[in-house]
Amino acid sequence: MSDGSDPHGTLAEHLFRHHAARLTAHLTRRLGPARLELVEDAVQEALLRALRVWPFEGTPERPEAWLHRVAWNAARDALRTERTAAEHASGVARIGAEPADEFEADEVRDETLAMAFVCCHPELTPTSRVALSLKSLCGFSTREIAAALLMREATVGQRLTRAKETLRTRAVDFGIPTQDRLPERLDNLLDVVYLLFNEGYSAHGGDALVRHELCAEALRLCALLVADGAPTAKPEAFALASLCHLQAARLPARLDAEGRPVPLAEQDRARWDRAAIARGFWLFARSLHGGREHALHLEAAIASEHAKAIDYAATDWAAILRLYDRLTAVRDTPPVRLNRAVAVAKVHGAAAGLDELAALADEARLAGDHLFDATRGRLLWSLGRADEAAEAFGAAAQKARTTPERALLAEWSERARQGVEPPAW
């Protein structure tokens, strides 16, 4: 690894975070998911040793091997203590021989993927899967998870404890699921990665709308899922990777100088990340090789349509509407129908869009989502119904959960009330 060549140099970005995850996966393979707690303690101990020693001695030439050895020793000591306490040696895991210093790339990949399947195991609740993935797969601390998911630290801690308890009592296996179970298990995994990305792309609360590090982690996991030869490199995984890249491409244009969201219509497309778009297109093409049509294919196709358009006016809304029609057939959720209503409005006019919205009003209200009122406001505004638009934006502002969104919606409400011409949408 090149990250250790200069003993006083800056460490590779997120080196510790990702080594922690890497070591956790390796030791969990050797000791089994039932001992995840012991594994985490051993990894933490290794990192703490590094924290004590490296400042003086510099970074070792191969930091990963160094951490690996120390974590392995710590785990072995903890196991010995456990064995002594249990007295009966039978049934106690053996750690085996000291690990080699070199790591095969394929082995690293498959261990991490197997760990991902542990973290997203169907025995765990969906929220636990997300928290455990951030902890064990991404190397986040409890505090960082709490900040990322906008939860209380104590709640995250309880959830992690319970998740590890479940892994233990249900004797969850470490490994890639067999072919017959893979599609279903992969779906669970893709759900978590998608959720991490979305939470990063559009936080559900707090002061910042975008949490770049969650997006970056989701993209990292996507790359792992579709790596050459990975058992998870299935069409739906490519579709998710494509979708995340195409969305991430817009991040540089997604916020204004004050951190407020910039609507798609007003984004400066010159600031879109062309490399991410190219990668997204390539991944999308790969996602079409065989397999069933997954909802993720349709979502990626919609994102492709937006990425293809040279400017907002060039957007092929008729194609997007057709894709939404197919998407609602397989994933009929309020957010999908809300986005479909926007496409309807673009193709058939704002009034038709409003009719669509009216049809899903009850569900959307139940979901308590500000996007419903915000979208309604924009359609009303474009129809010249400024007072109603102002009211809708006001309602949306009250429901919006991030500070930047609240500010933008309040401003729109004010502008509509003052009779300002609506911006392009």
Add this chain to the structure above:
Amino acid sequence: MNTYLLLLRDRLDANAPSPAEISPEDMQQIIDAYHSWSANLAKQDLLLDGKKLTDGEGRVLTSGPGGIDVKDGPFTETKEVVGGFYLIRAESFEHAVKLCEDHPHHQFGSIEIRGIDSLGDQPE
């Protein structure tokens, strides 16, 4: 140029951050901060050495009427313990102090600067 010994003491009081709560990301930032300090000195050719002392292990020898008494230490009843040291070169104590002012260790403990008595090295 003179040689100075920097003794880095770690605070052991209750206010010290609990190791279990430091995230990998935080640890990396701390290490990077130490490294950028030592890289800066190394660049000016002022860093001679740096070593970490083992944690939680040491012996203190004292002589008494019964001979030499060996105790585990020096950890009992101390609020700070030396965790590591550097040997650096500096023009003067003022210069050495200046070099240590922005050391990231200040958030974890204190730094004691001692001059190495170089009288024995003086040319004839």
